[in-house]
Amino acid sequence: MTGRTARAVLAAALLLPHHLPAAPAASQAAVTIDNFSFKDPVITVTAGTTITWTNRDDIPHTVTADDGPPPSYRSHPLDTGDQYSKLYDRPGTYRYYCSIHPKMRGTVIVR
């Protein structure tokens, strides 16, 4: 998703009357895992975005919150082709890593 699209979604959400429940945001973003690294290592999204990681390596990896111990979330071990999705609904900076190969790190910035 481009930044422009994300801002448009955010703007649409802000126009909703306050007494209505917030519409579920359908924003999506993707991060691939290649060659023992998260691409892109830093991704910026708008609140309400679901990020989906896809492992394209021959070796399993995880997406694990760097806020532990214990971490607040950890994906199941992602084998080749496996995916993991997580909704980011609050602004902030969220660091994560691969608990199997902890040199692999990434950051999600939610605006």
Add this chain to the structure above:
Amino acid sequence: MDVTENGGRRDALKCMLWAGTSVLWTVAGGVPRGALLGSAQAAEAGDALRFVQISDSHIGFAKPTNMDTPGTLATAIQAVKADTQATMLIHTGDITHLSRADQFDTADQIIRGAGLTTHYVPGEHDLLEDNGSAFYARFTPGAATGWYSFDQNGVHFVGLNNVRDLKPGGMGSLGAEQLAWLKNDLAGRPASQPIVLFAHVPLWTVYANWGWGTDDAEQALAQLKRFGSVTVLNGHIHQIMQKVEGEVAFHTARSTAFPQPVPGDPAGPGPVKNVPAGKLHSLLGVTHVRHVRGQHALAIADQVLA
């Protein structure tokens, strides 16, 4: 690894690279010397203790590099059985690829075919589910955290777990609890007793950028300085690396499943993908280790599966 320090080491490393050839390693006086198996040195009889190390069987891995990891593990076990003087087997971890029960079952059944008492330590691939409880229950019964020690023929063996609670950004890790246990385990032992440490991730930094080392290994090795013979056996990097520091000989074993690139290879640390047809077995292997009572050092011989 320093290969230019002296001619002996360089020549030995050349021997090591001969695919399809077994090389006997004798480490004495800080200088490892290679000798082809079949030499007088290798044929020396009267072993007090002979054991074999296997590593990184990765049962569950099935990619073009190796579609049959149970098959290559079985070939490795045949090589173990052929060493009729071996009385013990050590597996330095990554038994499975994904810690699944069927993968543990398959590995267990194949390895039992060796008919030898087998001592395991976990690799990071063995602890992926439920904090490793399935691994510990099956492979380190009586050691719920995966570290333990035992004596065999006068040699003190210490199995360490350096793949537990890995820290973001870090390498392998032993942790304060295990280091305290190790200190207690070694206390009171005579400095003349040979020590064999075995753990999955190298206990020396092979390549930090890829996490090929153990953050707090120095604290463990400091406790071993007073011993006259220390041998450290690791896996994880799927290739042979060796180094001697003082009285400590470090050695990593080949995998029985797939080779990994040399440190710093631009392709990254993943499985080597372009193995020529028919060459895979020359890149996999087992490690034979021999200790003669009264001798200072242990002899280490690597054998390829081809």
